[in-house]
Amino acid sequence: MSNFTTQDLLQHPGFRKWVLEQDETEAVFWETWLGSHPGQEGELLEAKEILLALHNAQMPPSGAEEETWTRIEDSIESAAGREDGAKVVQMPRASNRRWMGYAAAVAVLVAAVSFWLFNREEYVHYQTSRLEVRTIVLPDGSEVRLNGNSSLSLKAGWGKGKERTVLLGGEAFFNIKQQPGAEPFIVLTNDMAVRVLGTSFNVNTRRGQTQVVLSNGKVQLELKNKTSAPITMQAGDMIAYSSMKDSLVNKQVNPENYCSWRTKVLHFTDAPIRDVVRALHENTSVIIEPEDAGLGDQTFTGSIPLDDIGIFFKTISRTFNVQIEETEKNVYRISRQN
Template sequence: MTFRDYTTEEFLQHPVFRQWVLEQDPDAARFWEQWMQAYPEKRQDLFKARDLLLLIGGHAPAPQDQQQTWEKIQESISIANQHMPVSGRLVPMPGLPRSKKSRLRRWMPYAAILTGVLIAAYAIFLFYGAGTVRYATVMGEQKTIELPDHSVVKLNVNSTLHFAKDWNKKGPREVWLRGEAYFTVRHERDNRRFIVHTNDVNIQVVGTEFNVNTRRVQTQVVLNNGVVQLTLKESKSEAAITMKPGDMVTYSAATASLTNKRVNPDEYASWRRRVLIFNDAPVTEVIKSLQDNLGIIIQLEDESIGRQTFTGNISIDDIKVFFKTLERSFNIHIEQTGENTYVISSIQG
């Protein structure tokens, strides 16, 4: 099957589609732009899937619930479509006097909006139910969340976190993360486990502090203090990885790539203070971090610029200061080409 034949639910589950919609990944955006040029007749279907993914906050139902959930959502959309304009014309409704049909025509745009809101509310209810608590942030927004056990999560921009409203006191404490967050986990007397679920790993702790980043089709875990055990999903190895403070483990279930190295944890959690810290980081990595945290797109006209390294701090609230520093340090020119787009080029001579 090709992308051209994908159904709505297949789009919602595909990692490249989710990167484009949820993470604003430039490479994924370019892929779908080219795809829409190749299949212009499917453009409307693609944007319908995008809008639904945004409505449900990026989460798909559990495998055992998927079929029933999709059927209910599709049924709701189908019912709503029966009362919406078709090709610019109202669906015939026999038995209505002409004057009532005229009033109905004037109110139809408002009815369509209301129907969209109801579908959104219904979809969210199906996905999360009354027993689930969900938090989400947009670009430029961070949230501090207190969990039922009084553990604290700092949720970074463009991220989602959800968990059961009432935790079983005998079972593990579990949360599900997409995006980036810093966890300060409260230790309990019975050593009850705390588990963070991502697409790539299950992170098990008792009481500790650590940063989790699930962007770029991988999960990156940086441990500040305490002990963490990682269970890799889609991995042939069933052995858990035990992390010590200062360890950074990065794993992608999609590519089966695994790295483990020593780092300065403060550099990877500095976003909590709205500052990004880099130490001999390639400019390409700096650009990716800016795109993740600010939602901007930066294009490099000269690849050699990306291989240069940068050391310093960047204030998330004043990106222009960083751009001026970069221009002076590397003899380059940075031009803003749109509201959130920039081009970096070398200065000749």
């Protein structure tokens, strides 16, 4: 995905929600984005500082005023577009913190107005709540099924003779429409770039890694921090890679077990209960706490409707002689029967 400027970030609703509301989902998205664009940390920190200055009507603690003011002035000059002959209004550098707060507000206002005047490119951002599953039809006819608590971002005007690139945070199932002669479709995550021309696959960026499961067709994976040739996946392949841990897992699986969330049902085959519990938490607001650590090593096979996890509780209760107690709303404890 193309880079964001400071002004792009100031106008991005998801970025503002992260900075001003400390939204956890947006935090995951922007951490993923920064991991794919490490060279833009300066722009991100600058935009964050400007937003907070406007929101709080004051600048950072004493001693940081001069440095902050210099960065804000640079931002104004860039946004105003010197090449177009626009003049920048120079505000006096008052030492009083209140006046510095007003200056910061003016800086944001000038940057925002300049953004619209010079018609900078915008970005389209999709976000789902924890229990929401949403289908997005992209301009090229490709479909993205976005799982709960996930985000997808793409450039406005995307796909019109340009590289079809999207940025994913969370989990999504992609059904890519084949377009002869079109640019490749690329999914960027914190760990890799998934490159494809036409196929169906699931991408999950949770648990500190990126997991790709291919339903049909072929895709190529370009792993971050790896100089080796791209990995070509075949139908039924599952590859999980963490650039932070430098760990790579590759095995054959039943793809339906990894994308059944699209119908709000989770399928498991000989899955450790710890993985089942984690998947339920990722797809719902439920927290399940096994008292016995050994229970997490036991395996579970079956289907769990996301709107009726009682089925899971009944199955493990009979199979492993355990009892389930709701300790508080949506929090359950599993313990051995005496």
